[in-house]
Amino acid sequence: MFHHILVVDNEPELLELVDYNLAQADLRATCAISGLEALKHLNEQTFDLVILDIMMDGMDGFSVLERIRNGAMEMPVILLSAKHEVDSKIRGFGLGADDYVTKPFSPSELVARVQAHLRRTHKTASIEQMISYSYGNMRLNPAAQMLYKNNQAIPLSATETKMLLALMKRPNQTVPKIQLFEEVWGHSNYDENSINVYMNFLRKKIEDDPRQPRYIQTVWGLGYLLTGEAE
Amino acid sequence: MFHHILVVDNEPELLELVDYNLAQADLRATCAISGLEALKHLNEQTFDLVILDIMMDGMDGFSVLERIRNGAMEMPVILLSAKHEVDSKIRGFGLGADDYVTKPFSPSELVARVQAHLRRTHKTASIEQMISYSYGNMRLNPAAQMLYKNNQAIPLSATETKMLLALMKRPNQTVPKIQLFEEVWGHSNYDENSINVYMNFLRKKIEDDPRQPRYIQTVWGLGYLLTGEAE
DNA sequence: GTATGATTTTAAGAATGCTTTAAGAGAATT
DNA sequence: AATTCTCTTAAAGCATTCTTAAAATCATAC
Numbered sequence: 001m002f003h004h005i006l007v008v009d010n011e012p013e014l015l016e017l018v019d020y021n022l023a024q025a026d027l028r029a030t031c032a033i034s035g036l037e038a039l040k041h042l043n044e045q046t047f048d049l050v051i052l053d054i055m056m057d058g059m060d061g062f063s064v065l066e067r068i069r070n071g072a073m074e075m076p077v078i079l080l081s082a083k084h085e086v087d088s089k090i091r092g093f094g095l096g097a098d099d100y101v102t103k104p105f106s107p108s109e110l111v112a113r114v115q116a117h118l119r120r121t122h123k124t125a126s127i128e129q130m131i132s133y134s135y136g137n138m139r140l141n142p143a144a145q146m147l148y149k150n151n152q153a154i155p156l157s158a159t160e161t162k163m164l165l166a167l168m169k170r171p172n173q174t175v176p177k178i179q180l181f182e183e184v185w186g187h188s189n190y191d192e193n194s195i196n197v198y199m200n201f202l203r204k205k206i207e208d209d210p211r212q213p214r215y216i217q218t219v220w221g222l223g224y225l226l227t228g229e230a231e
Numbered sequence: 232m233f234h235h236i237l238v239v240d241n242e243p244e245l246l247e248l249v250d251y252n253l254a255q256a257d258l259r260a261t262c263a264i265s266g267l268e269a270l271k272h273l274n275e276q277t278f279d280l281v282i283l284d285i286m287m288d289g290m291d292g293f294s295v296l297e298r299i300r301n302g303a304m305e306m307p308v309i310l311l312s313a314k315h316e317v318d319s320k321i322r323g324f325g326l327g328a329d330d331y332v333t334k335p336f337s338p339s340e341l342v343a344r345v346q347a348h349l350r351r352t353h354k355t356a357s358i359e360q361m362i363s364y365s366y367g368n369m370r371l372n373p374a375a376q377m378l379y380k381n382n383q384a385i386p387l388s389a390t391e392t393k394m395l396l397a398l399m400k401r402p403n404q405t406v407p408k409i410q411l412f413e414e415v416w417g418h419s420n421y422d423e424n425s426i427n428v429y430m431n432f433l434r435k436k437i438e439d440d441p442r443q444p445r446y447i448q449t450v451w452g453l454g455y456l457l458t459g460e461a462e
Numbered sequence: 463g464t465a466t467g468a469t470t471t472t473a474a475g476a477a478t479g480c481t482t483t484a485a486g487a488g489a490a491t492t
Numbered sequence: 493a494a495t496t497c498t499c500t501t502a503a504a505g506c507a508t509t510c511t512t513a514a515a516a517t518c519a520t521a522c
Contacts, residue, residue, distance in 0.1 A: 086337040090289070096301055098351060100328070108319040109482095112324035120307075120329065120351065144405035153403075157509055160453050184238035192468095193512070200470060201509095218469070220519065388498060423479090424501070431481060433496095441481090449480070451508065463522100470517065471511070492494070 001155060001228040002028045003118055004045070009037040009080065013217040018051065020106040026218065035059030037065060047075055049213065051110070054081040054088070062095060069096040078119040080105070127163065133168040138206070138215070139170055147206065159184060160202050165196075165214065176223040210211065233259045234248060234349055235276070239269040240284040240294065240311065247284065252338040253459030269311065270298060278306055280348060282414055285312040285319070300327040300417060303373060303389045305398075307348040311336070313362070327417055358369060364399045365458065369437070369446070378437065390434050391416060394426075398447065398457040407454040430455065 001078040007018050007029050029176045030045070032038040033057055041047075050068065054061035065077055081088060089100045097112055132141040139148040145161045149156040156164065166183040167175055181190050184198070186202040203210045217225045232412055238249050238260050246262040253260045261276070263269040272278075285292035286356055296308055306327040312319060319413065320331045333344045363372045363379075370379040376392045378385040389397065397414040398406055414419050415429070448456040 047426070086340050089337075089340050090343050093347045096350075098347055099344075106320075109317050109320050112321050113330075116324045116329055139257075143404075144456070145450055146405065146456075155448075155450060157511070162494085191511090196469065197471085199510080200472090203470095221468070288484095391497070422500090425499085427480065428482085428500080431483090452479070465522080466520085468497105468517105468519080472515075473513090475510105475512085477510070479506100479508080481504105483502105483504080484513085485500105485502090486493105487500075489498075489516105492493100 003027065003048040005029045005039060005114065006032065006041055006047040006050045008032045008035065008051065008056070009060070010056045011053075012032065014053075017107060017176050018110065022114070025111045025115065028112075035064045038064050042068065042071075042073065047112060048122065049075050050077045051114070052077055052079055052081055054083065056146060057122070062091065065092070065095045065097060073149070075172050076111075077119055077182050078113060106179075110219070133165065135171050136215075138168075140164055149206065154205055156205065157201075159198055160205065163202055164196055164206070167224060171226050174219045174225045208224070233257065234279040236260045236345065237269060237272055237281045237283075237289065238279040238293070239263045239266065239282065239287070241265065241287045242284075245284075245345060248338060249341065252342050253345070256346065257340070266292070266295045269295050273299065273302075273304065279352070280306050280345060281308045283308055283310055285314065285323070287432065295455055296323070296326045296328060303376065307352055309341075309344060325418075330399050354389045364396065366402055367398050367401075367446075369440065371395055380437065385436055387436065388432075390429055391436065394429055394433055395437070398455060402457050405450045405454050405456045409454075411454060415421070 005022055006026055007015055007022070008031075009018075010033060014036060014199050015033065019029045019031055030047070031039055032041055038050075039059075042050075052064055059080060061081070063084055065079070068075075068077060078094070078101060079092045079097045080101055080103060081092075082103045084102050084128055090098050098117055101110060101113065102154055111145045132139055133175070134140075135199075137150050140146075140161070140163055141148070142165050145156050147156055147164065156199055162184045177192060177195050181192075185191075185194065186193065199216070203213055203216060204219040206215055207213050213225065215226060217227050219225050233365055236258055238253070238255055240246050240249075240263075241264060243264065245402070246264065248263055248271045254407075262270055263272055266289055267331055269283070270290075273281075276368070283292045283295055284348075288379055292310060294311070299306075299308060308327065309330040309332060310323045310328045311332055311334060312323075315333050323331050329348055332341060332344065343350040363370050365371075368381050371377075372379070373396050376387050376389060378387055378395065392427070393415045394411065397411055408423060408426050409421055412423075416422075416425065430447070434444055434447060437446055438444050446457060448458045450456050
């Protein structure tokens, strides 16, 4: 669960210093050497937090901050500046900044501040927001290891989840057993028995009548197929 | 709608100065001249934010901060100190502070920072600081550490409250154990045993039959889930 | 139809993760 | 200072999941 941080400054050495210290704290950083480059990144990716120098050539930090907030982006923004003037700080907070750190600063203090802001904003994030796969009247949430069939929740084990996921990624396509094994067990000492046994577990859980599989069809000599006529 | 701020410092002049400046910005302040007095206020009223001096006679700011967080109070805390040392700052942020301002400081900068924190917390906090969380036939009042189940009051400890709160914030979503630990214990020396033990405490209190949990479901290999069919 | 090999089912042990209990340290309260 | 409550730590017992193996069933081809 890595956080993604955008660092914007004109000075390459500073970028490097901050990048290094963030990495030490398990935080992933993307660096931008100018305001324009920052905006480009902001359009292309999402960030959990932005560290933004004010005094930059071209587009300055205040302008970048304005764009961020006007674009309805709500991640915390920490302003960086050599300016100690209170007016500059007031202006920054007024534009929607969350913090204002003056240069020179201690990298570890900056990291501590970053973590404090992330702690606050990222509490409610949850795995539910992750991708879930839908098919017919089934919806699989891999992160929660939970299958919803007609809105009835069916808990799956880790292996069952991986197996169903492999099929759900390719609806109506036959997935060969060897490939299924690769995706579920990861390694290559192919053991067909494991697949057979787990297919049985899975069907017991998801099929109304495991003897008359409606969702997972067997393709003889090949593998399995998640079929469509679920309705 | 006025925000209520607790200001804690040994120096009466500083209290007065801060009080005045907060009032200018339409913020209502309550002052405490010592750590103990601060705790008294915190027990009696709720605050939207705390400004807390570190170096105080008797109980110091770090201790007060610890009590605040251990008591499941989640309002932003701004530490105030003449100490510029990075270690002191790191310690403060580590204990759950949101900001650290060094003396002497500009009153208007402090006010700007207060507003920045209130702006941030108030978006989510309107939900979070809500007097109570409801789910099915349960209602949790985090501030009072009290759970009402079918209008029967069940007192919870601080840790139990934080744990149930973490689940109640995401009904029907699996909360991984690691995330649960983060939210309840705040730091990152993940200890699974603590979670297990406290889940047991919690279930004993809230489940009719702890052996047959109806509210909190276990998701094997992952975490826990507050389930919906509470009716 | 019967033989053959592939698939399904069942079952048991090992490995892993969860629940429960209990005891002692530490705070808060009286 | 004694008592109660909360929190931490450790360990034993349980439950589920995973693996392995073997028996039962089924589909196809001869």
